[in-house]
Amino acid sequence: MTEPSLHAVSTAGAYDAVAVRYAALFHDYLDSLPLDRAVIAAFADSVRAAGGGTVADLGCGPGYVTAHLRGLGLDAFGVDLSPVMIGLAREAYPGLRFDVGSMDALHDVADGELDGILSWYSVIHTPPRDLPSYFDEFHRTLAPGGHLLLGFFESGGGPLDAFDHKVTTAYRWPIDDLAALAVTAGFTETARMLREPGPEERFRRGHLLMTRDGGRRDADEFPVPGPS
Numbered sequence: 001m002t003e004p005s006l007h008a009v010s011t012a013g014a015y016d017a018v019a020v021r022y023a024a025l026f027h028d029y030l031d032s033l034p035l036d037r038a039v040i041a042a043f044a045d046s047v048r049a050a051g052g053g054t055v056a057d058l059g060c061g062p063g064y065v066t067a068h069l070r071g072l073g074l075d076a077f078g079v080d081l082s083p084v085m086i087g088l089a090r091e092a093y094p095g096l097r098f099d100v101g102s103m104d105a106l107h108d109v110a111d112g113e114l115d116g117i118l119s120w121y122s123v124i125h126t127p128p129r130d131l132p133s134y135f136d137e138f139h140r141t142l143a144p145g146g147h148l149l150l151g152f153f154e155s156g157g158g159p160l161d162a163f164d165h166k167v168t169t170a171y172r173w174p175i176d177d178l179a180a181l182a183v184t185a186g187f188t189e190t191a192r193m194l195r196e197p198g199p200e201e202r203f204r205r206g207h208l209l210m211t212r213d214g215g216r217r218d219a220d221e222f223p224v225p226g227p228s
């Protein structure tokens with residue numbers, strides 16, 4: 001078993017510290033976001049249409065999106081770095097499976113075991129230089145033809161940018177750059193959805209629906225933009 005990175009340890013600590021407040025604040029959050037629900041529903045339909053059902057909600061936080069996926073008929077389980085988040089998720093949704101772990105090292109998940117992966121505002125904290133290895137792990141664990149949905153902060157026409165997220169440093173990605181990085185890891189884009197920030201939100205939201213294909217593209221074709 002590899003040691004967690006310093007970044008993983010500090011992200012877990014930052015979310016442990018706010019987990020109770022976060023869970024209370026976001027418990028019903030999806031109810032107020034019809035476009036976000038629509039893109040998650042399209043993801044769930046795609047997984048089911050392909051005959052699958054096993055979905056990992058990576059960076060699941062307090063588990064309300066995992067429970068939403070279960071409500072859409074998927075056999076969803078959650079993984080998060082933060083033990084406090086996972087404790088709250090287990091308490092709130094005792095019938096569901098939640099594991100402490102890092103989404104770039106899914107040791108309990110066999111190659112091609114998953115029909116879908118949702119990363120809902122969870123790779124936002126990943127240093128851009130580390131993201132290729134995260135996408136490699138998503139590619140390893142998804143079945144060929146499996147579906148990936150990424151939700152993230154979009155840079156709104158500007159470059160990749162770090163910002164002062166309330167919990168810990170996060171990144172805003174140009175949607176084209178994030179899509180290109182996923183393509184490099186062996187995904188094909190199916191659809192994208194951008195929405196402008198709502199009244200309580202600071203940034204444009206990006207959503208990418210991708211499918212896992214067979215091989216891995218030459219990384220030089222799609223270089224990772226800065227910052228490193």
Ligand SMILES: C[S@@+](CC[C@H](N)C(=O)[O-])C[C@H]1O[C@@H](n2cnc3c(N)ncnc32)[C@H](O)[C@@H]1O
Nearest residue numbers: 015059060061080081082101102103120121122
């Ligand atoms: C902004 S919260 C999003 C939580 C949930 N997906 C939601 O939409 O409310 C980011 C979550 O990602 C988790 N996270 C960040 N990096 C992670 C990693 N490498 N592996 C697993 N979880 C991670 C954090 O602990 C945190 O719970």
